[in-house]
Amino acid sequence: MNVTTEFLKQKEIESSRLCSEVLLSHQLKKSRVELYLEFDRPLRSDEISGFRSLIKRRINREPLQYITGHQEFWSLDFLVNPAVLVPRPETEILVEEALRLKQDNLLPDSASGQLTILDLGTGSGAIAVSLAKEFESAALWASDISAEALAVARENAEHHTVSERITFCQGDLWQAFDNSPVTFDMIISNPPYIPADTFDTLPAEVCSYEPRIALDGHEKGMHFIERIITQGGDYLKPGGWLLIEMDPGQTEQALELIDATQSFRSKARLMDYRKKYRMVKAQKNNG
Ligand code: GLN
Numbered sequence: 001m002n003v004t005t006e007f008l009k010q011k012e013i014e015s016s017r018l019c020s021e022v023l024l025s026h027q028l029k030k031s032r033v034e035l036y037l038e039f040d041r042p043l044r045s046d047e048i049s050g051f052r053s054l055i056k057r058r059i060n061r062e063p064l065q066y067i068t069g070h071q072e073f074w075s076l077d078f079l080v081n082p083a084v085l086v087p088r089p090e091t092e093i094l095v096e097e098a099l100r101l102k103q104d105n106l107l108p109d110s111a112s113g114q115l116t117i118l119d120l121g122t123g124s125g126a127i128a129v130s131l132a133k134e135f136e137s138a139a140l141w142a143s144d145i146s147a148e149a150l151a152v153a154r155e156n157a158e159h160h161t162v163s164e165r166i167t168f169c170q171g172d173l174w175q176a177f178d179n180s181p182v183t184f185d186m187i188i189s190n191p192p193y194i195p196a197d198t199f200d201t202l203p204a205e206v207c208s209y210e211p212r213i214a215l216d217g218h219e220k221g222m223h224f225i226e227r228i229i230t231q232g233g234d235y236l237k238p239g240g241w242l243l244i245e246m247d248p249g250q251t252e253q254a255l256e257l258i259d260a261t262q263s264f265r266s267k268a269r270l271m272d273y274r275k276k277y278r279m280v281k282a283q284k285n286n287g
Pocket of ligand 1: 193206
């Protein structure tokens with residue numbers, strides 16, 4: 001284990017100790033605690049060769065999460081594969097803010113029926129499933145342009161036993177709702193927002209392995225953010241909320257776009273755990 005950790009470190013793999021432990025526990029199908037309990041058991045040759053091939057994949061910069069097939073988000077276990085973006089910790093602030101809006105009674109009048117929430121561009125389903133777990137009687141929608149991503153999201157919903165409350169829709173952003181007249185109390189989205197011309201400068205783990213379709217926001221990274229803001233009002237109930245993740249440098253322009261629509265009565269930006277503006281929220285007016 002120490003040899004492997006040193007090797008990974010030399011190859012400039014982040015968190016090399018953790019990485020070697022996670023890969024070994026994946027190979028042996030044991031928890032990391034169990035590894036410590038039997039740390040002096042010699043490995044069989046098939047276990048060694050399996051472990052070596054996992055290490056090789058990681059050295060080639062394949063994200064740990066695609067190798068193990070799992071990522072934790074909102075303290076829940078999510079299945080991931082290269083059809084979906086690996087859920088990031090900063091995206092949890094979208095879930096956190098949705099909960100706060102509810103706690104502070106800022107959602108549209110709940111007397112009018114069941115709470116309706118959309119996760120637009122759901123990917124692995126991390127946001128939709130986490131919200132389904134938190135809002136126990138809400139009805140959720142999860143959309144994505146990618147059928148492969150929706151298959152992963154569905155699997156995660158089933159795994160967490162919330163699939164009966166989530167409607168999965170395929171389509172390019174709002175097109176997924178072309179034929180359904182539904183409006184939402186909350187629309188939450190982590191859209192692709194990396195500027196196309198900086199895509200190749202991302203870490204190899206991201207630009208060589210994660211789905212470009214989930215990351216590339218075209219010019220200035222604003223293409224999807226702009227479409228979400230300009231049409232979002234049409235899909236919200238009066239007093240409903242739009243919550244969008246973005247790059248800190250995009251928040252200013254997003255706030256201007258929100259003003260330009262004249263569909264929203266208030267707006268704000270919120271910081272992530274690293275104290276960077278990571279999210280913009282806006283409340284639809286009553287008109
Ligand atoms: N935060 C992600 C990254 O830096 C980008 C996510 C996205 O485009 N939605 O890789």
